[in-house]
Amino acid sequence: MKSVSCSTCLLKSKAAENLEDAELNILGQSCVEVVFQKGETIFKQSALSSNIIYLQSGMVKLIMAGPQRTQILRIKKAPCYLGLPTTMGDKVNHYSAVAVEPTTACFIDIVAFKQLLRLNTDFSNEITIELCKNELEQFHRCVKLVQSHVFGRMAGNLLYFANEIYRSDEYDLPLSRNELADLAYTSRETVSRLLSDLAKEQVIKIQGKHIQIINKTMLQKISEKG
DNA sequence: GCATTAACCACAG
DNA sequence: CTGTGGTTAATGC
Numbered sequence A: 001m002k003s004v005s006c007s008t009c010l011l012k013s014k015a016a017e018n019l020e021d022a023e024l025n026i027l028g029q030s031c032v033e034v035v036f037q038k039g040e041t042i043f044k045q046s047a048l049s050s051n052i053i054y055l056q057s058g059m060v061k062l063i064m065a066g067p068q069r070t071q072i073l074r075i076k077k078a079p080c081y082l083g084l085p086t087t088m089g090d091k092v093n094h095y096s097a098v099a100v101e102p103t104t105a106c107f108i109d110i111v112a113f114k115q116l117l118r119l120n121t122d123f124s125n126e127i128t129i130e131l132c133k134n135e136l137e138q139f140h141r142c143v144k145l146v147q148s149h150v151f152g153r154m155a156g157n158l159l160y161f162a163n164e165i166y167r168s169d170e171y172d173l174p175l176s177r178n179e180l181a182d183l184a185y186t187s188r189e190t191v192s193r194l195l196s197d198l199a200k201e202q203v204i205k206i207q208g209k210h211i212q213i214i215n216k217t218m219l220q221k222i223s224e225k226g
Numbered sequence B: 001g002c003a004t005t006a007a008c009c010a011c012a013g
Numbered sequence C: 001c002t003g004t005g006g007t008t009a010a011t012g013c
Helices: A020-030 A084-088 A110-119 A121-149 A150-166 A177-184 A187-200 A215-223
Strands: A031-037 A039-043 A050-056 A059-064 A070-077 A080-082 A096-097 A103-109 A171-174 A202-207 A210-213
Touching: A020 A031, A020 A110, A020 A187, A039 A050, A039 A150, A050 A084, A050 A110, A059 A177, A059 A187, A070 A121, A070 A150, A070 A177, A084 A121, A110 A121, A121 A150, A150 A171, A150 A177, A150 A187, A150 A210, A150 A215, A177 A187, A187 A202
Parallel strands: none
Antiparallel strands: A031 A103, A039 A096, A050 A080, A050 A103, A059 A070, A059 A096, A171 A210, A202 A210
């Protein structure tokens, strides 16, 4: 197993910034770095999980097989931790993580991770904060998904990519139309229609996966009124 | 009833 | 993998 030097890592998490040298050694000795290509699965629903994953770079989708179909729970961009709920909460994963672009991930042994949580309270605090923020975001997303119509859901996701993921009103979607449908809980066909309607109304401009938001105020209105 | 919404099916590029 | 058109079931006015 290739040992990783976490102390010199330039892509350290905010939480790991709090670790002492000795603690970083513990981390380095129970941590491996893996590169994933687009479409590769990082961990799978129903499989046993004994690792916490830290995303150094790249982007993933968290997906869960539901009773009807597969749902994208959310898109996560590095840097961030993955699998805290699914590894700490149960023996097996309750959802899968799949890379949607080339991604580098550190696999951290759960025993070492728990040890660090005990040793360093600042580290634990940061982890707790990240988990709490995630929960809040998920609650909002849940309510939005359930209570708004397709236009609102779609607009919300387009804004999410612009504001949270790319921090730009112009970006290349890493997802196919089908995946957008899984994200907004709609059909592939509806996604196509919505996007071309929005383009017709001059709210956005689309060229394949390239999205440009032209009328953001309008898009926000659509997202809110849903 | 009638209109609207959005899913499902089919088919073409 | 996408975009479009037709059909259809559910819901609202």
